[in-house]
Amino acid sequence: MADGARDGETSLALRLLKYLAPAVDSDDDATATERNVAFSPLCIHASLSLLAAGARGATQAQLLNFLGAPSASEAAAFGRRVADSVLAAKPPCKAGDPRVLFGGGVWVDASCGRIKKAFRDVAAEFYKYEARTVSFAKEPEKAVEKINTWVNEATLSSTYYLNKFNIISLDGVSTATDIVLADAARFQAEWNVPFSSKSTAAANFHRLDGSCVTAQFMRHVRRHQLSCVDGFKVLKLPYKNDVFSTAAATRSPGASDTRYSMSVFLPDKKDGLSTVVDVITAAPGYFYSVLPRSDTVTKLVSVKLPKFKISFKRDLESDLRCLGLSLPFSPEVADLRDVCEKDYDGRPTILSKVTHSVVVKVSEAGTDDYSVSKAMPFRAGDEQPDMVEFVADHPFTFVIMEERSGVIVFAGHVLDPTK
Known part of the structure; x- marks a missing residue:
């Protein structure tokens, strides 16, 4: 994998790692120095890279600069390499085999029109993402249920885990919601040498x-x-x-x-x-x-x-804005015309929500739940x-x-x- 493409993902990971670190001198939140943090830079990078494939003009340029990618096609090529290796769908395997259980999707309100075939194809073929139309305005309960159900099925949470992802709630959408990027991830693996x-x-x-x-x-x-x-x-x-x-x-x-x-x-x-x-x-x-x-x-x-076990869920809009990504969220200038077939009536389609959730659990056997192997x-x-x-x-x-x-x-x- 090319170092330049990897370094873009790494740069975003490090910026987020620093931004989400505890502000020891801050008086805004007394629990800031106690709150554990866990996130998947890879999933966040993939979500925003996919969005760049549906953007144009200044919006796309800002997204690509934010991601450290020279072009949308190169971002997609990097996404495909990662999706085919790290995020590749794997069948149930023997205990201890490492795999990333990942579910990512783009959810577009029906008022924005049909999702363009080219965008849907990029989502599925390059990023292993789901691209679906729902109705946040008319049927918000069904939309929220569809998103949470799909993410849990994709991460096998509905089958193997007591703690399911509740990645989005009803109060997180409204009649003004256009596009939601939602992803969740777990990691399963045993240590090469487990603890006793x-x-x-x-x-x-x-x-x-x-x-x-x-x-x-x-x-x-x-x-x-x-x-x-x-x-x-x-x-x-x-x-x-x-x-x-x-x-x-x-x-x-x-x-x-x-x-x-x-x-x-x-x-x-x-x-x-x-x-x-x-x-x-x-x-x-x-x-x-x-x-x-x-x-x-x-x-x-x-x-x-x-x-330790960290269950972390966060709407990343304010974080991304603080780090310099603003145009996709702007009702005035967002240009996401290649996502869906909306007839533009003066209000552009915007990115309304970027919701991200991960679970990281570390124990004697490894990350997530496994029976403990014997060790000295x-x-x-x-x-x-x-x-x-x-x-x-x-x-x-x-x-x-x-x-x-x-x-x-x-x-x-x-x-x-x-x-």
Whole structure:
């Protein structure tokens, strides 16, 4: 995958990672320093890239600049490569096989006319997105039900999960709603080397406000790829590779086998999260330079990492506006004429809502729910002179990447693992 295309997605991921980081000095929200964050940069990038295919003029130019894409066709080509590998639909497979459970859709109000065939084809063929017409104005309940039902079916939430996505609610639409971009994602994978549940124990986690909470910490001593940078450490925890899985065997010829990992960015100081976030989000090149390389010598690491689950839902309009994307939302100048066949009567079709929802759960076995495999427990006597301590007992940042492409699939901040 071309570095330029990947860097556009990475740049957006880093901007969002910084924007959604806690504002420690802000008095606007007392819970801002306690609220965990998780999002899928890949899904957000795909949604906006698809919208660019239906835009014209200044609106399309702003979207492409925001995405770091030279053209709509190049954005679509990148989208197709990602959709065919990272977001590829996979049949149910054996426990532990990594896969992204993803549901994305474009929902257009019937008053805007039929969705253009060219746009519908791009949505399905390049992005694996659904493009459908609903009636937000006349039948809002049915529209909301259709969106939530489709997203849950696409992410298998209706079949395998107790906690379903409620990605949009009735109060989120109105008679003025034109276009809704809605996506949701889960990630399933087992660690390549799981933690032992026998070693999990309660300990203090230090929050940004100086208070402590009691969290459950997973522990083990293993050799890992680890970067030690001035002010922080980065630990890479690889997930099981699906190269030998049934799903991999059914891929189209030439498709790359996916390899996933979670990288944890841990500040040296207990209140050092904002400084670390500022540093790692400065540029894609620097971000990639501090990640542990798979070809580097491993270090013996004593890991202490809290279990956590983040369910995150957000309407991204205000966030995207603050980051510089405004024209698609503008009733005066939005130009989305290639989405649908509306007869223009002086009011352009606008992007009314961008709703995004993810669930990230980290436990001894991996991300999401699996039975725990056996592993050697942590023992204090295992310590050796060259061992590095990685004690994540204070706020940290994480990213889940697809290794071969370098694409950031999920990212977030853990401020309180008990929330």
